[in-house]
Amino acid sequence: MPAEPLSRRQIIRLGLGVGVGVTASTVLGACGGDAGDSASSGSRELKLPSFTPPRELPGTTISSFPDVAPAYDAYPRPPFKSVANPPITSGKPVTTFQILFPAPPPPVDRNPYWQEMNKRLGGELRPTLAPYQSYGEKLQTTIASGDMPDIVFVEPGQNAQAVVRTFKEGAFTDLTDILGGDGVKKFPNLAQVPTASWKHAAIEGRLYGVPKPLNQLIADAGFAYRMDWAEKAGMTSKPKNADELVEFLKALSGNGRWALGAMYPRWFLMMYRAPNNWRLGSDGKLVYYVESDELEPAVQFINKLWKAGVFHPDAPTQAWSPQAEDLFLSDKVASVGGNFGSHFGRRGTVGNFRNAHPGVEIGHLMPMGFDGGKPAIFQRQALFGQFCIPAKVGKDSARLEELLRVLDYTGAPFGSEEFLFMTFGIEGRHYTKDPQGNPVAVPQGPVTEEIGINYFNQPSEAVFYFPGVPGDSVAAQKWVEEAAPNWIPDPTWGLISDTNNRKAAALRQLEDDYLLGVATGRRPMSDLKVWRDEWRKGGGEDIRREFQESLERSSG
């Protein structure tokens, strides 16, 4: 599958104050709130950290679906304090390795945000910032050097697949026994991290880091589309099956406009209930989506849409990209996919669209079953990376506890004063407040560059909160509620395959070539079989075997 781990742009859309959903409990089998919760469903008994429900706040909408997070309409006034004392007490600086998405921040002597961060932590923070695109090389080089900072952000999906092996090789402190069960209650903010995030952070049944929690709905799980164009074309109701979808998209195309600005292959795979990357069969065998029976009809459908002219001509080069968003904002295409978080709020793609097109209503379209039945919505891991502590550093238990306190501070929950600082910056400098008390970021510029060091484990991308747009948080929650009953996980999460680490990028290229090639008619449908064979010979069989072995190890 364009087996996208979460990409940067998906995350960055969620930026300041634009949130997506978090589940308040796990999805697969375990339920939150109990001490000593364990993950089951084929994995070794992992003693997950117990879950403390978040504080009840005014203006909160609790979902009727147990795995969907509350939606917040406003930021509490005043925000509560979640950490009583600064976490650093040893006087030693805390070094970190972090990923950097925005422009590089100014150094600490010219950076009030950084200075304030040091004051709040009670000590000096010394981050090493790795540019997003080069994060993988820099992380691997840092680990190989043997001289790692105190806290290391590890996200293998960002071109750092090989790092997964280092977990089992003892590079990072095993936190399972420290944070498992009631152990996490020593760090009250970490105890509010959703159980699903901990579960998905586990590597072969052990915990090595504090996850950055995230919504479990993948990017491209929904389109935002222009209802004015739909109404003008007579499309007043949403399509319920594949045939109706064809008519719907055709109606949105024509006269130099198109319905879709990118290919969004996963959306259509969900319609045809293809595996979420892998499927664990009842015989215990892993099947890759390329090998599944659902692939061909899904690709045939995309090809049908291609021939119907609903895709922009540049769409094949834009499986998911900012160009597709530009096309939407330039009134060239009727819809936009991307991270569904960018469909809500003042500052995502749709927010920007609304600013430029006041009064135009936006509709949301989730995948439907091709036959009118239920789709299979691809779940995403409930985290984007995790903050790990090197084994060498973790040997000192006092230092380990201090670093976990730092992560407890940076992971402060929504509604707290610490969350406001971590996510938005300094009031009056990086944000102001609207009459309802919601934070409003100042215009982008040299001042906003200061907060570039703030990418920690705060749950800003795991809550339904869209300041300044009342109703969007509940709308987003409803969208996740619509998907949640039908979402399916990837059974290889938390498993290790060395071949996958080495060859994932090359095999992904194969997928882009064949899937898009067949979908656009550049290749015949029979090439799907060629793709399947090339995948198997190119490392796919080894990957399957290694994942199976890892699954057996995880099962104990």
Place this chain on the structure above:
Amino acid sequence: MATLPAPAPVQPRRRRSNRPAWEGRPSLAVSLVKAVVLLLIAIVMLYPFVYVIGMSFASARAAASGFVLFPTEFSLDAYRTLLSGNAVPQALQVSVGITLAGTALSVVFTVLMAYGLTRTKDVPGARFILYLALLTMLFSAGIIPNFLLIKSLGLIDTYTALILGSTSGFISAFNLVVIRNFFMELPQEVLDAARVDGASEWQVLTKVVLPLSKAVIAVIALFYGVAYWNDFFTAMIYINDTSKWPIQVVLNQYVLTGTPLDALAQGNTTERTVTPKTIKMAIVVLSTLPVLVVYPFLQRYFTKGVLTGAIKG
């Protein structure tokens, strides 16, 4: 009886000129074809530059049309946005400094090493060192060994790492070979005459060899300059302090991540003054402009220097 007149002798056909056909003056048709082909090639090569520059000066509205060669609405907002921040001006300063210092040092050391290696028969071990240098053209040690070396020298997070650890090499084996070959082509009699007059090797190098080598030195200076200016990977691996990042790392952030964009993310403003594309094009212009400015001044040395350095007599 009358006799038939003898047939007139057959005159051989003569070419109009004795010069070979390819040295002859081309016909008008051939000239026209050549002109058209060259024009097409020039358009193909210039088009990306014109597009990038045009888009960088386009307003958000003009850029939204998707294709801008000559903007209908001119705007400097993209440049204002970039240069008003901290990151780009700081990075430009770093890049200029590293390029100037690195180029100067690399040229000096390459010249010294090349000159020393011209006397492989007289200098013990010179041939071995030459082979070692040539070996580096075949393969590199790799990212991690290089990182460990720089780290063991205590150069992580220093400007020195950007020079000594440069991706193309502080002393590039290719440039070394080019200069060495050029030195070896110099008339030995001139050098011997200088030695006979009592000049030391240093004086031979500085007073005889270098004045004759301006072209090739200009060439390798250009090679080094461009390499240092474009070097992204070295900074990304060895530099943790973002204030020491050169322009290429910042360019990478802006172009690939689209920051600081979404100018739509400009708080409460409803009007886009810049778009991600105009910002990206502006930063591409800023990062390529210095090289484009310098190159014409060195161009006259370029062709001569490359050829004379590359050809072994």
